[in-house]
Amino acid sequence: MNILKNYLAVVLVAVLMSACGGGGTKEQAASKEVAEAPAAESATAVPDSVALVIEGTDNMKFNKDELKVTEGQVVTLTLKHVGSMPKGSMGHNWVLLAAKADPAVFGAAATSAPDTDYIPQDKLDWVIAHTPVIGGGEEATITFEAPAAGYYKFICSFPGHWGVMQGDFVVQPK
Known part of the structure; x- marks a missing residue:
């Protein structure tokens, strides 16, 4: 039982x-x-656009060494110079280089291009986007479409700055 x-x-x-x-x-x-x-x-879901802010200082530094976006996004980037020195002595710009570009070669060529915001005209095919050179207390905003997925370098091309003012621009696939 x-x-x-x-x-x-x-x-x-x-x-x-x-x-x-x-x-x-x-x-x-x-x-x-x-x-x-x-x-x-x-x-x-990935938004169609993204706004980024990066700062440059009187100590020749960006406050970020990496920026991330998604391919095809419309990127609005604002560069702020949070220092006080004028652009003639401590100017900054933000230059997004193509994957094939060599930052050292570009930076060296940029020193001879003050009239074009230190963007050498014979290397325009190495540039995806760039801001103008700004001085202390100024800011500049640009808008561009994120390139294909991959890793890119961004630099400040003001003479002598590219070696320490650079970072990675990471573009993620959709």
Whole structure:
């Protein structure tokens, strides 16, 4: 008799567990999937545009050494010179170089291009985007489309600055 009671108890527990674990009707399950779908999409949605701010100081430093965007995004970048020195002695710009560009070669060539904000005209194909040179207390804003996914360098091309004022511009795939 005890064996029969134990057997019935095991069967009853198994039936109750399967009934509770089913998760409801097919309609309820479908409704749950539909309700969860928009949340999953919004978590991976990437905005069409992004605003970035980077600062340059009188100590020849950017406050960020990495900026991240997604390919194809419209990027609005604001460079702020938070120092007080004039652009003639401590000017800064922000230059996004193409993947093929060598920052050292570009920086060396930039020293002979003061009339074009230290953007050498024979290396324009190395430049994706750039701000003008600004002095202490000034800011400049540019807008451009993020390039293809990959890693790019950004620099300040004011003479002597590129070696310490640089960073990575990381473009993530869509």
